[in-house]
């Protein structure tokens with residue numbers, strides 16, 4: 001009995017098997033317990049001898065059991081640790097950190113350049129009154145120029161409300177509230193009821209510029225924009241002004257830089273003209289100054305408006321404006337210069 005019990009005990013590696021073993025030998029119906037109970041049936045002279053041996057065996061098995069119990073606990077613990085092991089030498093998983101949208105980056109870069117030239121950055125509402133978006137800018141109702149800005153209307157009753165088709169209404173809002181000198185740039189979203197193609201979105205961004213003071217001239221406009229273009233696109237940039245028409249400026253111009261993609265024939269960016277138009281600009285129309293209560297005999301000023309997506313497209317050679325708002329990370333993650 002002793003040898004069998006001990007052999008079995010040593011083979012045990014789980015608490016469950018251990019409990020079974022205990023019941024089999026030392027439990028209430030265990031073999032040894034039965035044996036001890038049967039002592040009474042022995043002849044009286046044999047009882048003390050057998051009784052002593054049986055009690056010794058019970059103590060021995062009890063001790064062996066307790067020792068094995070400790071060992072089994074260690075075996076089980078070791079197995080659990082092995083199963084739950086963490087390899088601390090594995091490299092960590094890099095969290096995915098977002099990047100600023102290329103349009104946001106460009107807005108920051110452009111407004112930064114103008115901030116260093118003494119311009120304040122202000123913002124205004126995207127939902128705008130028709131009176132600010134058009135009338136105060138010298139575009140009366142029924143004027144054909146109103147169709148140039150294919151407008152998305154919110155309300156078309158007496159008090160027209162629109163999604164602003166350009167940032168120019170902020171010229172009015174700023175001048176209404178301040179006396180000259182005024183020097184501001186206004187970044188913001190614009191919306192147009194427009195067929196979307198590679199260079200036109202129905203939703204895009206502009207940055208408006210406005211400077212009004214005594215004796216502001218076209219030369220200031222030219223100098224400021226040339227400086228801006230060279231900071232953004234390189235010192236060697238040449239610039240061009242050509243006549244253009246906007247109802248709220250007189251004279252109006254379009255401003256272009258020399259094409260930096262031209263390698264001789266067949267340039268897809270500038271269409272071989274050698275020039276890339278960047279923005280519309282001009283001297284603030286005297287009627288616009290009057291509309292905000294400025295004296296056009298005392299004050300003059302200039303304004304410009306540029307498309308931000310177009311600047312990004314030029315800078316990085318993005319062929320299609322539709323990439324900007326498709327939310328495709330393969331496109332967006334390329335602009336990962338976090339400032």
Ligand code: FA5
Nearest residue numbers: 166168200201204246280281282303304305306307310
């Ligand atoms: C204007 O919106 C005038 N407010 C600009 C201005 C301001 C002129 C101050 C004079 C004085 P225009 O419609 O050309 O002008 O738009 C200006 C720029 O916005 C364009 O050169 C272009 O870069 C961008 N733009 C216009 N429409 C879209 C469009 N659908 N998608 C993307 N960019 C556009």
